[in-house]
Amino acid sequence: xxxxxxxxxxxxxxxxxxxxxxxxxxxxxxxxxxxxxxxxxxxxxxxxxxxxxxxxxxxxxxxxxxxxxxxxxxxxxxxxxxxxxxxxxxxxxxxxxxxxxxxxxxxxxxxxxxxxxxxxxxxxxxxxxxxxxxxxxxxxxxxxxxxxxxxxxxxxxxxxxxxxxxxxxxxxxxxxxxxxxxxxxxxxxxxxxxxxxxxxxxxxxxxxxxxxxxxxxxxxxxxxxxxxxxxxxxxxxxxxxxxxxxxxxxxxxxxxxxxxxxxxxxxxxxxxxxxxxxxxxxxxxxxxxxxxxxxxxxxxxxxxxxxxxxxxxxxxxxxxxxxxxxxxxxxxxxxxxxxxxxxxxxxxxxxxxxxxxxxxxxxxxxxxxxxxxxxxxxxxxxxxxxxxxxxxxxxxxxxxxxxxxxxxxxxxxxxxxxxxxxxxxxxxxxxxxxxxxxxxxxxxxxxxxxxxxxxxxxxxxxxxxxxxxxxxxxxxxxxxxxxxxxxxxxxxxxxxxxxxxxxxxxxxxxxxxxxxxxxxxxxxxxxxxxxxxxxxxxxxxxxxxxxxxxxxxxxxxxxxxxxxxxxxxxxxxxxxxxxxxxxxxxxxxxxxxxxxxxxxxxxxxxxxxxxxxxxxxxxxxxxxxxxxxxxxxxxxxxxxxxxxxxxxxxxxxxxxxxxxxxxxxxxxxxxxxxxxxxxxxxxxxxxxxxxxxxxxxxxxxxxxxxxxxxxxxxxxxxxxxxxxxxxxxxxxxxxxxxxxxxxxxxxxxxxxxxxxxxxxxxxxxxxxxxxxxxxxxxxxxxxxxxxxxxxxxxxxxxxxxxxxxxxxxxxxxxxxxxxxxxxxxxxxxxxxxxxxxxxxxxxxxxxxxxxxxxxxxx
Numbered sequence: 001x002x003x004x005x006x007x008x009x010x011x012x013x014x015x016x017x018x019x020x021x022x023x024x025x026x027x028x029x030x031x032x033x034x035x036x037x038x039x040x041x042x043x044x045x046x047x048x049x050x051x052x053x054x055x056x057x058x059x060x061x062x063x064x065x066x067x068x069x070x071x072x073x074x075x076x077x078x079x080x081x082x083x084x085x086x087x088x089x090x091x092x093x094x095x096x097x098x099x100x101x102x103x104x105x106x107x108x109x110x111x112x113x114x115x116x117x118x119x120x121x122x123x124x125x126x127x128x129x130x131x132x133x134x135x136x137x138x139x140x141x142x143x144x145x146x147x148x149x150x151x152x153x154x155x156x157x158x159x160x161x162x163x164x165x166x167x168x169x170x171x172x173x174x175x176x177x178x179x180x181x182x183x184x185x186x187x188x189x190x191x192x193x194x195x196x197x198x199x200x201x202x203x204x205x206x207x208x209x210x211x212x213x214x215x216x217x218x219x220x221x222x223x224x225x226x227x228x229x230x231x232x233x234x235x236x237x238x239x240x241x242x243x244x245x246x247x248x249x250x251x252x253x254x255x256x257x258x259x260x261x262x263x264x265x266x267x268x269x270x271x272x273x274x275x276x277x278x279x280x281x282x283x284x285x286x287x288x289x290x291x292x293x294x295x296x297x298x299x300x301x302x303x304x305x306x307x308x309x310x311x312x313x314x315x316x317x318x319x320x321x322x323x324x325x326x327x328x329x330x331x332x333x334x335x336x337x338x339x340x341x342x343x344x345x346x347x348x349x350x351x352x353x354x355x356x357x358x359x360x361x362x363x364x365x366x367x368x369x370x371x372x373x374x375x376x377x378x379x380x381x382x383x384x385x386x387x388x389x390x391x392x393x394x395x396x397x398x399x400x401x402x403x404x405x406x407x408x409x410x411x412x413x414x415x416x417x418x419x420x421x422x423x424x425x426x427x428x429x430x431x432x433x434x435x436x437x438x439x440x441x442x443x444x445x446x447x448x449x450x451x452x453x454x455x456x457x458x459x460x461x462x463x464x465x466x467x468x469x470x471x472x473x474x475x476x477x478x479x480x481x482x483x484x485x486x487x488x489x490x491x492x493x494x495x496x497x498x499x500x501x502x503x504x505x506x507x508x509x510x511x512x513x514x515x516x517x518x519x520x521x522x523x524x525x526x527x528x529x530x531x532x533x534x535x536x537x538x539x540x541x542x543x544x545x546x547x548x549x550x551x552x553x554x555x556x557x558x559x560x561x562x563x564x565x566x567x568x569x570x571x572x573x574x575x576x577x578x579x580x581x582x583x584x585x586x587x588x589x590x591x592x593x594x595x596x597x598x599x600x601x602x603x604x605x606x607x608x609x610x611x612x613x614x615x616x617x618x619x620x621x622x623x624x625x626x627x628x629x630x631x632x633x634x635x636x637x638x639x640x641x642x643x644x645x646x647x648x649x650x651x652x653x654x655x656x657x658x659x660x661x662x663x664x665x666x667x668x669x670x671x672x673x674x675x676x677x678x679x680x681x682x683x684x685x686x687x688x689x690x691x692x693x694x695x696x697x698x699x700x701x702x703x704x705x706x707x708x709x710x711x712x713x714x715x716x717x718x719x720x721x722x723x724x725x726x727x728x729x730x731x732x733x734x735x736x737x738x739x740x741x742x743x744x745x746x747x748x749x750x751x752x753x754x755x756x757x758x759x760x761x762x763x764x765x766x767x768x769x770x771x772x773x774x775x776x777x778x779x780x781x782x783x784x785x786x787x788x789x790x791x792x793x794x795x796x797x798x799x800x801x802x803x804x805x806x807x808x809x810x811x812x813x814x815x816x817x818x819x820x821x822x823x824x825x826x827x828x829x830x831x832x833x834x835x836x837x838x839x840x841x842x843x844x845x846x847x848x849x850x851x852x853x854x855x856x857x858x
């Protein structure tokens with residue numbers, strides 16, 4: 001499929017060709033461009049062949065496609081479709097992603113290097129193609145493939161005007177920390193995109209983040225609500241086709257109803273009083289109980305004592321919610337759900353605490369006496385769904401008779417069969433039912449908080465529950481929802497709140513799972529991580545230390561961004577800080593680590609080239625070491641160590657693998673807590689910067705170009721004491737051509753300190769950027785555009801934040817991603833050999849490393 005020119009008429013012709021017939025359902029331009037691997041490939045003689053792209057799907061760029069990595073002189077074809085309908089083909093061991101009918105089938109013969117000719121050639125992507133999406137996949141004859149055939153992975157390509165800012169999975173969209181969240185996603189403005197809303201922490205507003213047409217969310221807007229708004233629900237209470245809000249306002253003992261007027265506008269709230277002024281809301285649900293076209297509200301209110309808690313219904317009407325509420329039950333209640341429990345088409349009410357009580361809907365706004373199911377103890381969460389498809393709602397609880405998730409199959413009269421265990425786990429946190437694989441029973445998505453695991457459970461005939469997919473991943477959100485946020489036909493996972501003030505989106509993949517950072521099992525409490533090619537195979541391996549393990553731990557790279565199980569090399573005690581350097585000038589990286597057992601030792605591991613090390617040797621230091629950095633380029637081959645005696649020790653790296661005697665320099669402003677090498681005076685030599693305790697001073701040591709360092713400027717940031725500042729980074733924040741010094745401040749302030757370099761080996765001023773703090777900082781060209789990006793990691797939230805380079809944005813315009821858990825440390829490197837920098841982050845409490853492979857389109 002070759003297009004030689006794309007002037008406006010030709011581009012229009014191509015657009016018409018792609019959009020005609022089965023492509024007519026394509027959406028308008030989403031102002032995005034993306035390319036996603038869909039999997040499904042199989043190996044052949046030369047490994048798994050690849051369907052590779054050259055150029056970019058962004059308007060104004062060329063876009064070309066060919067098959068690479070196949071068997072030489074092999075016949076093959078690539079199919080193109082507007083649809084993605086994954087179909088497993090066991091005979092070939094593959095999953096085919098392009099759906100039928102195909103709009104093109106390109107035949108080819110590979111050359112001697114296993115490369116096909118260019119199969120799609122778009123010299124310039126024209127604006128008329130904006131919004132076009134297609135799916136492609138190749139198959140090639142190969143005697144070493146399954147039944148003589150090898151398949152490439154499927155690939156989905158979307159043409160647009162700008163790159164989607166998702167180089168890593170788990171994009172986080174800013175949202176203020178909320179007191180209560182809407183349980184779910186709603187199209188509040190009727191534009192076809194799902195939105196998120198919830199009350200703000202001060203209770204004075206409802207924050208709404210509208211869908212951005214790209215599978216993400218716009219910055220939130222605030223709608224005035226009652227001053228004490230807490231729990232919130234969404235429904236069409238006045239029956240006009242526009243969604244409205246309801247809030248529980250405990251201070252004023254009332255429900256507040258904000259009727260939607262369209263165009264993202266809402267009327268001022270009206271109040272419906274609680275039955276008693278001393279009551280407060282415990283739970284709130286919305287549904288049309290009387291089938292009159294107006295949604296109603298059921299609320300559980302806490303009374304003066306738990307035995308006087310009440311279940312109350314407020315009925316919707318043409319003017320919104322009408323009061324007073326109808327009291328249905330006075331009991332020791334806590335939570336409420338609305339569902340058609342008995343399968344008669346009318347919504348019933350169920351309340352719970354130590355038992356589930358089902359109030360069957362009799363019509364005419366009346367309910368039967370409660371049908372009680374004992375649970376054997378308190379439960380924390382419950383939900384109804386007709387999982388087995390027999391017409392009766394089933395009950396899922398996280399509660400007794402044991403710790404875990406249980407299902408009770410519905411009988412159809414409000415009662416249930418005995419419980420059946422689904423997952424046994426102490427920390428099951430949230431779950432949701434969703435039809436991940438259309439055509440069968442809905443799947444149950446469960447997140448186990450303590451295990452950091454998200455599992456998709458599928459129901460098979462005979463009510464047999466099996467694991468469909470599983471991700472080892474810690475979700476930082478408080479509320480979990482599932483929906484097709486990006487409208488690609490696959491269910492996405494969305495969490496809100498809890499540790500982080502944002503909405504996290506994990507996009508769905510074809511096997512029913514979700515895009516999350518790849519987990520690598522490692523040591524407990526891994527606090528530092530580095531990267532180097534330890535076995536000289538051309539792939540970056542990982543090096544870790546831990547305050548809880550007396551060893552140096554490595555993970556060897558498999559060449560595709562995956563890593564081996566940990567291999568430990570003993571010889572350290574309570575190690576934390578280390579650097580990777582070529583101590584003996586050989587090609588194999590070595591490791592120098594600080595021993596933290598109260599001694600004064602530097603432990604040296606010399607690499608031998610196969611991922612292993614010689615027995616470590618220890619170097620005695622003059623004082624207890626605090627921080628370490630290394631420079632191993634001629635002629636400045638040196639390791640720098642700060643100590644608790646307010647000194648800086650400089651030792652040369654000798655060609656025999658030893659270290660020279662120390663050259664000791666005094667620090668003028670205290671003990672050096674962090675240090676970093678960088679060219680501050682633009683002379684081509686890397687100088688040394690030391691930040692002293694409490695950030696009392698920033699001291700510069702100038703590189704003389706012949707292997708020596710002399711004391712230079714001492715800069716006073718003139719800040720209050722910062723006892724817990726993080727590691728340093730050098731980055732041209734203000735794009736003036738001079739390196740600036742950045743340090744994250746730990747603790748509740750979460751500030752980022754920026755000290756501006758003047759290009760003459762010193763600094764001219766400093767500032768604090770609030771709310772942008774991080775325990776770890778690093779710099780790398782993540783998007784491959786020639787400009788470095790600043791990457792930060794927040795230990796408390798597990799966020800990985802990316803600040804675009806080249807002055808395109810400031811520190812206030814960050815992209816945030818899910819780091820897989822609390823991040824102890826991270827390292828930047830190209831782990832899968834595609835030419836783009838990836839991230840590997842140690843999840844401090846999970847004994848895991850989260851590998852975030854870069855998906856920037858190239």
